[in-house]
Amino acid sequence: MENYTTTFGNSAADALPANRAQFIRKTYLLLAAAILAFIGVEAFFFASGVANMIASVIFSGGAMGWLLVLGLFMLVSFLANRWATSETSKMTQYLGLGVFIVAEAVIFVPLLFLSMYYSGDAMVLAKAGIVTLGLFLGITATVFITRSDFSFLGPILAIGGFAALGFIVASALFGFTLGNVFAFIMVAFAGTAILYETSNVLHRFNTNQHVAASLTLFASVALLFWYILSIFSSRD
Numbered sequence: 001m002e003n004y005t006t007t008f009g010n011s012a013a014d015a016l017p018a019n020r021a022q023f024i025r026k027t028y029l030l031l032a033a034a035i036l037a038f039i040g041v042e043a044f045f046f047a048s049g050v051a052n053m054i055a056s057v058i059f060s061g062g063a064m065g066w067l068l069v070l071g072l073f074m075l076v077s078f079l080a081n082r083w084a085t086s087e088t089s090k091m092t093q094y095l096g097l098g099v100f101i102v103a104e105a106v107i108f109v110p111l112l113f114l115s116m117y118y119s120g121d122a123m124v125l126a127k128a129g130i131v132t133l134g135l136f137l138g139i140t141a142t143v144f145i146t147r148s149d150f151s152f153l154g155p156i157l158a159i160g161g162f163a164a165l166g167f168i169v170a171s172a173l174f175g176f177t178l179g180n181v182f183a184f185i186m187v188a189f190a191g192t193a194i195l196y197e198t199s200n201v202l203h204r205f206n207t208n209q210h211v212a213a214s215l216t217l218f219a220s221v222a223l224l225f226w227y228i229l230s231i232f233s234s235r236d
Contacts, residue, residue: 023207030214034101035221041105042112054109067169069107076103077219084212093211100215104222111226115233128229135228136221139191143198150199157196160189180234183227190224 045051058069076099083096115124143150164186197216205213 019207023210026210027201027213030210031217034097034214034218037101038105041102045105045109051109054106055113058110073103073107084215097211097215111229115229124232128225128232132225132228135191135224136194139194140198143195149203150195151203153192153196157193164189180231183230186227187224190220190227193220
């Protein structure tokens with residue numbers, strides 16, 4: 001999780017009701033646009049054959065190739081987050097979001113290949129998408145109805161994130177499978193991240209930071225979708 005400093009002013013929770021409502025509307029409309037853009041990029045990858053090239057490169061690299069891709073993704077994510085919180089221009093902020101969407105689309109290609117061609121379920125993507133949407137809406141409603149500040153979850157998520165990364169790296173290096181138990185744990189982790197980031201939308205971002213707010217929400221939704229799709233795709 002990234003720590004975002006409020007550089008434009010007070011948090012959205014302290015803004016005038018009209019400004020706060022406009023900020024929330026912009027944030028979630030941009031989140032919806034980011035999800036649609038992600039779907040569009042994936043559709044282009046698979047229709048154009050780019051997905052085949054990405055998958056062949058990642059699969060041919062084995063465990064070390066996957067770790068390299070994961071490391072590059074983390075680097076790109078860091079840069080995209082920096083750009084999305086930039087004070088330089090709105091263009092830079094939107095560029096950060098766009099770069100992050102493309103990076104997510106690339107890293108999802110191997111999982112989508114396995115899901116579509118080896119899961120044996122033609123509706124696996126739709127099922128995972130519906131469950132992800134339902135969980136996201138439920139968690140979001142919880143935050144906005146209670147108006148609670150869940151920033152205390154930040155250190156817990158940081159520790160959990162490093163632990164999860166350690167397991168992922170170890171599984172790639174030593175060749176063991178994490179399995180569905182790990183996937184269910186990561187679904188809970190991603191749900192907690194959505195709770196934390198949704199709270200941040202109100203309590204840590206200000207009304208000029210809707211691009212950065214949308215990016216953090218999109219990242220958490222993508223993580224949730226990844227592990228829900230992994231569970232649905234499992235043939236064990």
